[in-house]
Structure formats: C-alpha cells, structure tokens
Amino acid sequence: MNPPKCPPEICDLRFVTLALILAAGLLLLPACGPRQPMPVTIVVDGEQRVVQTTGATVRDVLAESGITLGELDRVEPDLWVETTPGMSITVVRVEEKLETVREVVPFEHRTVKSEALAEGETRLIQPGANGEVEITYRVILEDGVEVARHELRRTTISEAVDEIIVVGTHSALVSVPISGTIAYISAGNAWLMREASGGRRPLTSEGDLDSRVFALSPDGRQLLFTRSGGTDSTAPLNTLWIITTTILGEKAQPLGLEGLIYGEWAGDGRRFAYSTAERTEGSPGWKANNDLWIASFTETGASPITVTQILSPSAESVYSWWGTNYAWSPDGRYFAYGQADEVGLIDATSGERIPLIQFPVYHTYGEWVWTPGLSWSPDSRFIACIVHGPSETGEESPEDSPIFDVWVVSVDGQVKAKLVSKAGMWAAPHWSPVHSVAGRQESAIAYGRAQEPYNSQLGLYDLYVVDRDGSNERKLFPSGDELGLEAPQMAWSPGGDQLVIAHRGNLYRLDVADGQLRQLTADGESGHPRWSR
Helix, strand or coil, X not given: CCCCCCCHHHHHHHHHXXXXXXXXXXXXXXXXXXXXXXXXXXXXXXXXXXXXXXXXXXXXXXXXXXXXXXXXXXXXXXXXXXXXXXXXXXXXXXXXXEEEEEEXXXXXXXXXXXXXXXXXXXXXXXXXXXXXXXXXXXXXXXXXXXXXXXXXXXXXXXCCECEEEEEECCCCCCCCEEEEEEEEEECCEEEEEEEEEEEEEECCCCCCEEEEEEEECXXXXXXXXXXXXXXXXXXXXXXXXXXXXXXXXXXXXXXXXXXXXXXXXXXXXCEEEEEXXXXXXXXXXXXXXXXXXXXXXXXXXXXXXXXXEEECCCCXXXXXXXXXXXXXXXXXXXXXXXXXXXXXXXXXXXXXXXXXXXXXXXXXXXXXXXCCCEEECCCCCEEEEEEECCCCCCXXXXXXXXXXXXXXXXXXXXXXXXXXXXXXXXXXXXXXXXXXXXXXEECEEEEEEECCHHHCCCCCEEEEEEECCCCCCEEXXXXXXXXXXXXXXXXXXXXXXXXXXXXXXXXXXXXXCCCCEEECCCXXXXXXXXXXX
C-alpha cells in the first residue's frame, strides 16, 4: 500500500523550514581547526615585547606569557576584552606602602600690645621654638612612581612655641580712681587694675586666654581663667588656671580641669562651679555635656580638694550640644539656668530642676544657638533674664520672631513680669549690688537696649538702668554723637554706683548718678571686665 502523497504546498513549506534550520546551524558552528596565532604587544615592568598568541582574551594572553598580576595591579584594556591582531596590552604595577616622616612645625610670631610699656618700646617676652609632628602616609606607587599620598594620622612630638613680642602703647590717659579691683582681658591676656587705672598690669603674657571662664573672686584676690587647648584635635578644648592677684609677679597655676565652658565663684570665695564640654570636629568645635560641678579649695587655694557633681551629663534639652547658661545665686542655694527655650532653677544640693518660664526657640539659621543671659538679685529672690517674645505682627513663625524682652522672675514662680520690651537678644541685664539711695537700701538693673529692636543680633545698643520695680528708667550711654555698644559687656562696682563698660576695644568707668564717662584703657583690645571689692 502506498503512503498518501503530501500536498505540494505543504511539502514546499517543510523544505523551506528545513533549509532555514540547516542554515542557522551552520552559522552557529565554530570554525574548524585550532586558533591561529596573532601578534600582540605587551608592556610590563618597563619592557615592551611582541608575542604571538592564540589566547582569546587579555587574561589568556597574560597567562600564556607567564605574567603574574598582583592584587592591586591594573591592566589596560580590561582582562575580559577579546584579543585582536596587533593590539597593545599594558600592565601597571600598583603598590601601596606606609611611610612615616617627621616634619617641623614653624613657630608663629605674635605681637601683643601692652600699656605697661612706653609707647613704641618693644620687648621679647617669649622666644619662639619650632615644633615637630610625626605624620603617617599611605603612599600609592604605579610602576615605582608615586601617584598619590594620603595622610592617615598625625602625632605631635613637640608643640611649637610662639614668639611673643610686646609693643608698648602707653598713653597719656589720666589715671582714674576706682574702688576695688577690675580684671579684664586684653589681646588674650589677663590684666588687672586696683585702686586706680594708672596701676594696671598684666597677669599673663602667653596671649592664650579663650574667655570661656574669666572669674574674679568676690574679694578680688584670685582669678580663674581658661587657656585655649590650641588647634590640635587631640588636645582638650581648654584648661583651667588660677592666679593670685595680690602678689606681683605671681605665676598662674593649673587646676587639672579641662574643657570648661562655664565657671563662677561662690559668694564665699572658697568654691567655684563649672560645666564642661568635649572638643569635636566641625562647627562650633565642641559638644556640651550640660553637667554641673562644684569644686572646693584648700586653705591655701592651691588646688581643689573635693569635686561634687550636681548634674550628670545630659542631652535631653533642645539644642543640648550648644550648652546651658548658668548663674549661681548669691546665697548659694540655686543655680539659674538658661537654655534655648527655657529659664529655670537647679537646686544646688539635690540637682532638682525647676522650670520657671518657657518660650519659643529662636531660629538663627546658622551654626550657633541663642540662649538667654541671666543675672541674680542681691537677695537671691529674683532672676533678670532675656526672653524670646512673640511676633508683634503675627506674620512670622514664633521661632522667627525678632522680639527679645527683659523679664524678672521670682524664685518661687509667683512673679513673672516683663521689665523692658524689645530690648534685644544681647541686652545682658546685670543686677547691681545693694547700695544706699536717699537713706534706703536699693538695687538696680543695667541693660542694653537695641537701637534697632528688629535687628538686635547685629545692631548697636544703648545702655540703660532701671530700678528693680521697673521705675526710674534712664539712659546712661551713649550721649551726643558717640556710637552705641556692641553686645554690651559691663560690670557693676562693689558700691553699685558705677559701671565699667567695654566700648570699641577700651574700658570706661561710667558714673550712674551723672553719666560721667572716664576712659581706663587705650590699647583697643580690652574687654570682658570683672569688678570685685
């Protein structure tokens, strides 16, 4: 029986399909026979050679030629690239090594103005000395040639010592009598004047005070101050020192405490309180611990013998990294504290925190934080402080309000009164000591008032004084064509009848009763005044 015949159109289709399959198969079949050698140029280890190779890729060619690659070596073109006749292959030998070198750190030349010398007179008070650092680098070599060097660590072998030359600026200022002792900072050094401005003299000469702690004891006999730790990232932020002010030529002594951002004497002059911070990289250069300690001195005052912790380190408050302002009450019972959004009390014995007044944080839009200034009344019943107030227009957010007011708050929280409206963020209220007025014992509050209340951060300030109840407000400075104060710095006299103020780099004694102004310094670099009996 014969099989059925395939219809012509189907047979033709099968034939075409078979032909296509066979053609495709032929295209996929590899070439018959071994791969033919081809010339390839290899550049390696300073040599160039031409080889005949059958390797399919760059990796195969190198292996066939017996060339071993190190872990860091680089090949051009890449190892997976297919070889072609006449191509060039370059092997770059890459090596990493550690190299330690010692380098000299040149000392710097510093000039310090001094009113203790005649004008134009110079004196070398500290010879300069180069320092030395040990630096470890990671060095990258390509074919034996250095192409990169990265610093891994830097160790200070010896610190450079600045050369310090004192230049006299003695002026023809008339000596002004003062009651008690005034300490101040000029060109990074501590200075002192006692009984009269003509007898001012330097207490330090290194020019390294950072002004974070600058506290004159209540009797004016001792001065606490902090010295900068320098630029070395491994060094502390600063160190605390003490000097006796009553002995001519006395040398300052270190107290073994580091990283202080607050320091203040107790009223008894035998203790001081302090708070600390850690040095960090980047702005602002520190991270506050928000802790609080009290240190007590020996009878000789040489060094602290006991240190008591009042507050443990904390990061609970808003913007805690910036830190907290503290002020110790005259009776020693409380510390007032000021943070970016709050003023309150801390019990000096138990550490209990008692909030008194809250307000919106001020957005600075920068790497700094505004915190309120604080000042105690002489009887320890009230605190004068700056409070960030609400916007008058309501157009800004509470955090963007430019309003800052002076408030008085009582310790028991019963009194919370706005004393001065729109005084400015740097108004710096200062409560005077008790003094006699018309046979009565009174006290007053000195403060700055911004000339431009809506631009108080950068503007100038007038100086005012007001009685503790808000009455009898009067302007003390400036008068006539004088410029105002920049972020007022001031201190009351022990008798409460005079102020010392810093104005355009010099100190002035200001009589509260008649506004008489007497210049005390003329070096153009004086500030941070402190006044004790």
